[in-house]
Amino acid sequence: MIPQTDASGALRHLLTLDGMPRAQLSALLDRAQHFAEGHDARGALAGTAVCTLFFEPSTRTRMSFTLAAQRLGADVLSFDASSSSTSKGETARDTLKNLEAMGVRGFVVRHKQDGAVAELAAAANADTALLNAGDGRSNHPTQGLLDMLTLRQAKGADFSRLKIAIVGDVKHSRVARSDLHALRTLGAAEGGSIDIRVCAPASLLPDDGTLAGCTVTHDLDAALEGVDVAMMLRLQRERMEEGLVDSLDDYHRDYGLTATRLRRAAPDAVVMHPGPMNRGVEITDEVADGPQSLILRQVSNGVAARMAVLEALLAR
Numbered sequence: 001m002i003p004q005t006d007a008s009g010a011l012r013h014l015l016t017l018d019g020m021p022r023a024q025l026s027a028l029l030d031r032a033q034h035f036a037e038g039h040d041a042r043g044a045l046a047g048t049a050v051c052t053l054f055f056e057p058s059t060r061t062r063m064s065f066t067l068a069a070q071r072l073g074a075d076v077l078s079f080d081a082s083s084s085s086t087s088k089g090e091t092a093r094d095t096l097k098n099l100e101a102m103g104v105r106g107f108v109v110r111h112k113q114d115g116a117v118a119e120l121a122a123a124a125n126a127d128t129a130l131l132n133a134g135d136g137r138s139n140h141p142t143q144g145l146l147d148m149l150t151l152r153q154a155k156g157a158d159f160s161r162l163k164i165a166i167v168g169d170v171k172h173s174r175v176a177r178s179d180l181h182a183l184r185t186l187g188a189a190e191g192g193s194i195d196i197r198v199c200a201p202a203s204l205l206p207d208d209g210t211l212a213g214c215t216v217t218h219d220l221d222a223a224l225e226g227v228d229v230a231m232m233l234r235l236q237r238e239r240m241e242e243g244l245v246d247s248l249d250d251y252h253r254d255y256g257l258t259a260t261r262l263r264r265a266a267p268d269a270v271v272m273h274p275g276p277m278n279r280g281v282e283i284t285d286e287v288a289d290g291p292q293s294l295i296l297r298q299v300s301n302g303v304a305a306r307m308a309v310l311e312a313l314l315a316r
């Protein structure tokens with residue numbers, strides 16, 4: 001992967017949170033918090049064109065990047081793959097180069113292929129910034145940032161004593177990978193270390209080193225015992241066809257978060273989910289819409305986190 005920073009360590013692209021220094025991560029979160037409190041920077045991207053280039057569906061990421069760029073004063077272009085010349089065979093690289101030729105400097109890209117955004121970054125002009133809005137199962141760095149911002153607001157900036165359960169389809173989840181990258185960086189401290197429990201059926205656990213340092217279990221009740229945070233993941237229904245999950249009913253029985261199960265967590269535990277949710281599968285309505293849910297706060301924070309990233313990469 002090409003480096004996402006320049007020689008001075010400043011961000012040129014945002015491709016991953018893996019290896020991002022703690023100071024850089026914290027600075028982005030501080031700035032995101034500033035925006036979350038209602039401050040703006042309307043002129044920061046005045047005269048800068050940003051394109052949302054999505055080759056996969058999205059509601060939250062695409063809309064919140066659009067709002068974030070607009071709030072910074074950018075000109076925002078929205079690329080719709082289905083009605084674009086990619087349907088005539090034009091490559092993503094040629095699409096990028098043509099949009100660059102029109103003067104677009106910022107590209108927010110989602111692609112089903114792992115590493116696709118980094119490949120585009122390698123082909124981009126020197127003053128172009130690529131922002132990864134989700135590639136394959138690898139990275140979703142702005143989801144990681146908005147999740148960390150939400151956690152900081154709820155539990156304070158010291159993550160080293162936190163107990164977190166991450167539950168569901170970790171194997172296919174770019175959200176889980178980006179969250180784990182950030183949690184490990186922010187949760188390491190002298191005299192303490194974050195407690196991350198990962199819970200899923202064996203068929204939905206990765207075997208690629210993603211879970212280093214985590215406690216792995218197939219028992220949801222054990223995973224939830226005393227936790228401060230329950231992070232639920234979307235069951236990717238398309239995996240059913242691969243035979244990785246027997247049935248939605250079985251999955252809900254073994255891995256669905258219900259109000260009864262949530263009582264095993266700490267009394268002030270919070271519940272997170274990146275969306276979109278399969279209600280009644282990985283989470284019940286009662287929990288998703290209940291008082292411990294931060295799910296819509298995560299969505300609100302998405303705008304602030306994306307403003308911080310766009311400003312860091314594109315403000316001159």
Ligand code: CP
Pocket residue numbers: 057058059060061062134143274275276
């Ligand atoms: N969390 C998330 O990435 O949602 P979208 O797919 O709707 O963007």
